Amino acid sequence: MHSRKKRTQPPTPEEIAKEKARLQKMQELHTAVFASMEAQDLSTDAFDLTTRAIRTSSDIYTFFNYRRQILLKLFEETPEDQLPALLKKELDLLGGIIKESPKSYTLWFHRQWILQRCKNLTDIMERELKLCEYMLNKDNRNFHCWDYRTWFVKFAGTESLQDELLFTDSMILRDFSNFSAWHYRTKVVKQIYTGEIPDEFVRSELGRLKNAYFTCPMDQSIWNYHRWLLNQKEPIMITGISPREFEETPKCFIIGFSHNIKGINENSIGVSQGWEPLQGTWEPLYTQPFSYIWKFTPSQSAPGDIEFRLSPINTELTDINGHKKLTSLQYKFKKTENKSEFSVEGQEDATFFESELESIDELLRIEEDDRSQAVLRKAQLLETLSFMNSEKGNIDQIIASYQELIRIDYRRAPFYRESLSVYNAIKNKSAESSPIVSRKMLAKILGFIDLNQ
Known part of the structure; x- marks a missing residue:
């Protein structure tokens, strides 16, 4: 296990006996919980039993499912003005256990379940973020905590996304190789800029990244974010086509794209032959609905140069990450002597x-x-x-x-x-x-x- 020292000496008889006794007690506790579940006991005694169980076995989701059944009954029986105290007590209990078992899926999920029943999130907002900061200070790559923070900020809806951006700044400056912090930053940026990311922000980020990769040139986390950032500025383009030349209009064209895309139709890619639109059908090859390679089969043929043009007002074609920006390049088959040859005209802002x-x-x-x-x-x-x-x-x-x-x-x-x-x-x-x-x-x-x- 990570951060656990390898033992060089065999355990002593006393240590073996102590471990056997601990396991025996745990087995007895588990047996008691399952018996209580079988009896459908939703009493406070059963609730106390699950408290002991989750403290010793925080990964057994069955115990948490049972505990939630009891909590739902308690919520019904508790006066409205006393519910916040009950919820706070449960959060305090979970906070202590999480510090001992920081990578338990069941603990973080149960905490989400409790928070969804809290009415005044303003009172607990600061405490939840402080818990996240505490856990990430102990292990800045704990993806359970990063996922929880992502969920909580979106759920609460009161924390400034700019503050979250500053939080990632502090985590990244502490450790450039913190992949989780860079990844979380991509999520925050996409929440702030739901459309295209402004040029001035990209320039600022590239300046930050230059300092990072000149300091740690072998750190993959930095380069991953660098690639993600510039991918936001890269339009979806055609990268290959078959055939690249022909004498007679082929029955179909196989077209390769720079992105893994779906949603191709006449509204996203216009095909023309001469001055007339060239109707036809599109279908993905190898994988679907997203594919790098698509097949276009014309429904008729007419004289004239064939052209493929991606629509600047596209609303349907998108890549697997929701990217919609299409190239303005023109892809043409121009006739030279007895054959048509593929060519590309224009250039993008690079x-x-x-x-x-x-x-x-x-x-x-x-x-x-x-x-x-x-x-x-x-x-x-x-x-x-x-x-x-x-x-x-x-x-x-x-x-x-x-x-x-x-x-x-x-x-x-x-x-x-x-x-x-x-x-x-x-x-x-x-x-x-x-x-x-x-x-x-x-x-x-x-x-x-x-x-x-």
Whole structure:
């Protein structure tokens, strides 16, 4: 177990006897509780019995279910003005047990159940947050407590989300590698900004992150938040299509996307041939309802260039995280001589991505040892830029980044080799024989690989 010292000496006879006696008493207590449950006893004596039981066995949900039955009866019998005292007493009991068993699902759930019966949350708001701070000071990665705090702040609805943002500041400054604090920050940010996150906030966060990754360049928690933050600014784009060229309009098109999406229809992606809309049906491949790869089957064919355009007023297409921002790039099949070739026109605003790429390059110029996380993030940013700007030539840099990662981070080499195969295929316009497992990666080389293989 975590933080538990390994014993080097065998237990003494006295210790063995003491442990046997403790287990015997616990078994007798459990037997008594089950007998009381069988008799459907909802008396105060049964309530006291469950108190002893949950103090010694805080993970047995059956005891808490039984205790809640008794509490419901007590609530009915207790005068209205005395209910707050009864609820406070239960919260005090749970607070003491939680400090001894901080990672018990049943304890945290039972505390939620009690709070849902409290009418004046203002009186207990400060105390609940202080309990969370106390528990997180003892173990700043206790996800039970982080989940409880998330639930309580949303449930109470009186705590300022800006205060919660400041709370994550304090936890992160105490330990940059606190993954739970960074993850909680994403939840708070999405609650504050229910739509698109403002540019000024993103700039502020990127400045904070630069200080963090220059201090701890190998910390994965920092880079995870960095990736999440910039993903909010990355539009949903087409990354691959099959076929990439044709002489006669094919019966269907297989289209790869940058995100795992659902909700494609004529209101989210417009397809046209010449000046006329091209009607057809969309269906996800491999997985559903979310998929990186979709099939479009036209219902008719007419002369003229074929174009796919993602709708700027989309309300239906969304990725698996609720992201709805669509690219303004135009994806066209233009006729040249006897065939139509796929092309991409336009470019997205890539200011944030280019600025961060410069910062990471700055870090890599001075960091000789702890490089793998920064090199991986560089490769990911280059990948994004390669699809946001049709004129950006990043392929050689992406390939060089994955080649370096294979050398310096052998444990994740299979993942890097798959990415390397994908970008070699894009560069050479021909896929290698090695299989691509990731659907997201496969979506990028459609037209360079036979999906029937």
